[in-house]
Amino acid sequence: MNIFNQLFGLFLKSRHTSNLFRRRVILESLPKEEGRAGAVPDPLSRQLLQQARDDLSSVLAQLNTSKEGLTDDEADAIRANIGPNEVEHEKPIPGWLHLWLSYKNPFNLLLTVLAVVSYFTEDIKAAIVIGSMVVLSTLIRFVQERRSNQAAQALKELVSNKASVIRCALSDDDDAARPLESSPAGPKEIPIKQLVPGDIVLLSAGDMIPADCRVMSAKDLFVSQSAMTGESLPVEKFPDANGSAGSALEMANLVFMGTNVVSGAATVVVLATGNNTYFGALATRVTASTRETTAFQAGVNKVSWLLIRFALVMVPIVFMINGFTKGDWPEAFLFALSVAVGLTPEMLPMIVTSTLAKGAVLLSRKKVIVKRLDAIQNFGAMNVLCTDKTGTLTQDKIALARHTDVFGHESEEVLEFAYLNSFYQTGLKNLLDRAVLEHFEVAKELQLSKNYKKIDEIPFDFQRRRMSVVVSERDDHHELICKGALEEIVAACTRVRDGEQTVALDAAMLERVYRVTRDLNEEGLRVVAVAMKEIPPSQVAYSVADESDLTLIGYIAFLDPPKESTAPALKALAENGVTVKVLTGDNELVTAEVCRQVGLAVQGIVLGPQIDLMDDSTLAEAVERHTIFAKLSPLNKERIVRSLRGNGHVVGFMGDGINDAPALRAADIGISVDSAVDIAKEAADIILLERSLMVLEEGVIEGRKTFSNMLKYIRMTASSNFGNVFSVLIASVFLPFLPMLPLQLLVQNLLYDISQIAIPFDNVDATMVARPLKWNPDDIRRFMIFFGPISSIFDITTFLVMWYVFKANAAEHQMLFQSGWFVVGLLTQTLIVHMIRTPRIPFIESRAAGPLMAMTLLIMALGVFLPMGPLASYFKLQALPLHYFAWLAAILLSYAMLTTLMKRHYIRRFGWQ
Incomplete structure (x- = not known):
């Protein structure tokens, strides 16, 4: 795929990649009091409250569904009618709005004002040049983003979230009554955006709630609603409604899109999706969905506003000086506006976004x-x-290495109990459970379907660090089987299994337990303890309180090699x-x-x-x-x-x-x-x-390359613009004419901006990515003050050469003067990026990438061509004498040498990031 099809794919991905990510960000941008019932339309709040209080059978009937779920055809028909499970805020923006957003930044708005002023002051050429700058900046961003949308959508699918849904299968008789003739097809994983009202969804620890749902059944279900209510503690949910609740969020049998399951398991029915959810109603009220400003964003803004404030101070001074010294106030005003354009880093948003997006594309190739x-x-x-x-x-390929009794001897009984626990739990099955369940021979030996029936379970949570299942063995008695972290299991035990006997878990026995497990740990094995107790079959419901007075029967130990x-x-x-x-x-x-x-x-x-x-x-x-x-x-x-x-x-x-x-x-x-x-x-x-630290290391290097290229533009823009102001200020004081016409200044700035488009594609020295690169706005300010005046030295040298050597010292020779400074100014500005792109000697120890070299040569050639070619009169330039180019070469060489020397001094004093 063409790189321009991808260049902004990851930029759009940052806006569209994860629906759930967007949901959480939007919720975090709301004041917490907006998460109350009054924050959503009354009809929606009333409907949710009514659905929470109605009988479950009534709610299912309203949704035209059943406990067996919808069929795929029914779900498709509903989705065709109401749309996918996505809130409006997340839909791709229309082209006209995207174009407006590509245009809307402070720099484009400022340039537009200047273009309008130039037009009404009858400086049509200046208006055309400024308008070209605005159009170029806007179209580059818009076209690249729109062309990359398809690639972004493909990447989005790589990290899509899914829901576990029960869909039913109809009988062969198409005319059969659906509730009677349908049968569950079992849970299936589908993308969250395909959910519809009436779907039956299975939830477990770690799941995001995919829609607004009513709880049908639950076991120790705790849900984090902090993003919606501001309450830090998880809330337990039950199938029954809380009759006294006055807000939908307080209903114990409702769960909401954008929240997540902390622990437990549940079966829920989807009540509403997309814009019709509680979250969707809130999202339509939010106009911005970005996170808190990062240090990087704040730093870029700080540099931008530094230049803008500098312009607000210096531009009026330039205007006043030229107005008083030249006497032509309209011309002085246009010149001051052109200086403002030169000080405005109008390409900064495009360069920053392009560099970040290119880095993201390269990272996507590295998985x-x-x-x-x-x-x-x-x-x-x-x-x-x-x-x-x-x-x-x-x-991440855990294998069950040992299954031993309390004293470290091999034990099939311990494996059997562990298998029962892993097989019957419905919560979050981890790698340890999967390793146990790979022992299929145990299931055959136990004859699960014949001898065992699940009664209940007590799901895992990170406070207890254990989980239990209760099974009935031949309807004779119940067995509570608990497995988990050693310390937590031991804390719930009072006895240990010793052969056919059980003995008290006293201090001596506890020491022996820890000694055996320590030996296993020192072999690099991860130990999970297994305990159980028998319970009379009369009990039907179990809770954490039942995890007591257990008998420790042994351990299962896992190996996960490096x-x-x-x-x-x-x-x-x-x-x-x-x-x-x-x-x-x-x-x-x-x-x-x-x-x-x-x-x-x-x-x-x-x-x-x-x-x-x-x-x-x-x-x-x-x-x-x-x-x-x-x-x-x-x-x-x-x-x-x-x-x-x-x-x-x-x-x-x-x-x-x-x-x-x-x-x-x-x-x-x-x-x-x-x-x-x-x-x-x-x-x-x-x-x-790919779950690998090596991939991560490659990502770190790519991140540093991306940051280095951004830093080049920001440093170059800040220092170059800073130096140009001093040059203009000095020239305005001493020259009897403008050092450069407004049109010429604008053309120079436009060509200079075009030359920077290739910066995102530049090479980065290995030494620049060897250490972490931390954003430091103060370093940018210091760099600007340190290197900016260097260009002014050679601008003043150019003034002197044009004044004394080429005798361009009167108003009738101002075109020659302006042509000479136009070429020097453009070439030094273009050259500076090569000087500061690396701490090493440019062109010798470190060379720029082909695209940047090509763009630099093209712009420098254009800079020389304009005064020497047929377009010179259009821009009020004139051909330069041939011996001018000897002076030009000397000025550029001296500029490069002095910048290199100052760079070494700067590195010794401040370092180079």
């Missing part, structure tokens, strides 16, 4: 999908990467200035062993319970000294990330689980994988299609 373009800059600035162990350092690519990837990250810290909920001994195997230096271990006891200052010291943080809760991970950021680091966090979502949001750059749970992908800024 890195960028959801938010500004994240690329943070990618390059990242100097600390916090990552989980499983699947990142390790192969990836072969992990060690070289960690080495590469270290060489590029990125420190890796491991944040895991796993055992510290297993984590330490894996880190040693992959060559990650273990500089101390901190456990979650220890972090809970630390205040912020103590934690700030601990995160600097240690590399492994184990047995962490989601809150622990978030605190560590925030503490690292508070210490001045740019922190990346890589995670894929529901427990990682708070840390993903807290990090400067959240990184997840396409196989992650919905809430993790929604919270991330970047999605990896």
Whole structure:
């Protein structure tokens, strides 16, 4: 695909990639009180309340559905009538609006005002040149974005979120009554945008709520509604309505689009989709859906407004000086306006967006999908990467290595109990469950369908770190089977299985348990404890309170070997200035062993319970000294990330689980994988299609290249514009005529802007990407003041040469003077990008990429051609004497040499980023 078909694909992707990401961002932009019932239209609020209070059978009848769900044909018919499950804010914008948004920035608006003023003051040529600048900037952005829309939509599908839906299959008799003759076809994964009212959806921990739904059945279902209500704690949901609730959000049996499941499981029926949801009603009231301004955005704005404020001060001074000294006030006014145009970095939005979009396209080829373009800059600035162990350092192919009794002896009984637990749970099945379920022979041995029947389950959550299922064995008794983290399981046990006997779990036995599991951990095995108890068959409902007085029967131990690519990837990250810290909920001994195997230096271990006891200052010291943080809760991970950021680091966090979502949001750059749970992908800024640190290292380098190219333009624009003002100011004071006509100044600025279009395609020195690149607006200001006046030195030299050598010292010779400065000004401006694009010697130690070299040569050739060719009279220029070009070569060479010397001095004093 043509690069221009892709160039802004990722820019659009940052606006359209993840519907759920957009939903959360919109919700976060609302005042929390708008998340109340009064924030949505009364009919919608009343309808939701009514559907929450009606009998479930009545609601299903209203939706023309049943507990078996809709058929595919019925769902297609409903979708054709009401549209996809997308809120209006997320639909692709129409062409006219896109064109307006491409045009609408402060610089284009300023240029338009100047063009109008020029037209009404009968300076038609100036109006044409300024109008060309506006049209060029707008069309480049508009055309590239529109042509890339198709590519962006394809990328969007790579990180699409799906819902688990029950659809029913009709009998062969087409005329049969649907509720009687239909049968469930089983759950199927479909894109969220295909959901329709009446669909039956299965929810589990980590899922985003895909629409407004009524809870049909639930087990320990806790939902985070903080984005809509501002309440930080999850809310438990039940099938029954809360009759006293006065707001739809307070109804215990309603769940809403844009919220997420923290723990538990549920079956829900979709009540409303798209714009008809509670979220959709809120979204239509929001005019902006961007996140809080990032450091990068703030820095770019700071530089832009610095130049604009500088223009607001200097332009009136230039106007007054030329008006008084030349006596032609209209001409002085137009000249001052032209200076304002020259000071305006009108190409900045296009250059920044182009550079970021090109970087995102290149990252997509490396299997890195960028959801938010500004994240690329943070990618390059990242100097600390916090990552989980499983699947990142390790192969993510967990195998069940051992199943032992309490004393470490092989035990088939323990495997059988573990299999029952994994088989019957309906919540979030992780890699450990899948490894257990690969032992198909156990299912055959147990004869599950004949001997066992599921009664209930107690879903996993990250506070208990365990989960239980209750099964009936031959209708004789119930068995509660619990598996989870060792400490949490032991805390719920009072006895241990010893052969056919059970003995008390006293202090001596507890020490023996820990000794056996420690030995397994030191082998690099992850240990999960298994416990159970028998319960009379009279009990039918179970809760967390029943996880007590258990008998510990043994352990299942898993092996997740390190990836072969992990060690070289960690080495590469270290060489590029990125420190890796491991944040895991796993055992510290297993984590330490894996880190040693992959060559990650273990500089101390901190456990979650220890972090809970630390205040912020103590934690700030601990995160600097240690590399492994184990047995962490989601809150622990978030605190560590925030503490690292508070210490001045740019922190990346890589995670894929529901427990990682708070840390993903807290990090400067959240990184997840396409196989992650919905809430993790929604919270991330970047999605990896391949779960590898090596891919991440490549992404870091590409982020730094992108940042370096942006920095070139910003530095060049700031310093060049700053120097030009001094030159104009000095010339205005001493010359009896304008140093350059407004039209000439505008043409020079237009050609100069065109020469910068190739900057996003430039090469970047290896030394520039070896260390993290952090945005520093103060460095830009210092750079501008340091290098800006250098061009003024050679502008003044040009004035003197034209005045004394070529005798262009009277009004009748002003065309010669202006032609001479026009060429020098354009060539020095074009040359400066090569001087500051690298800390090395340009053209010798570091050469620009082909597109930038070609564009530079083209613009320089045009700059010489205009006064020497047939168009000279149109622009009020004249041919220059041949010996002028000897002076031109000397000025350009001296300019390059002095800039190089000053650059070395600058690097020694301030460094070069």
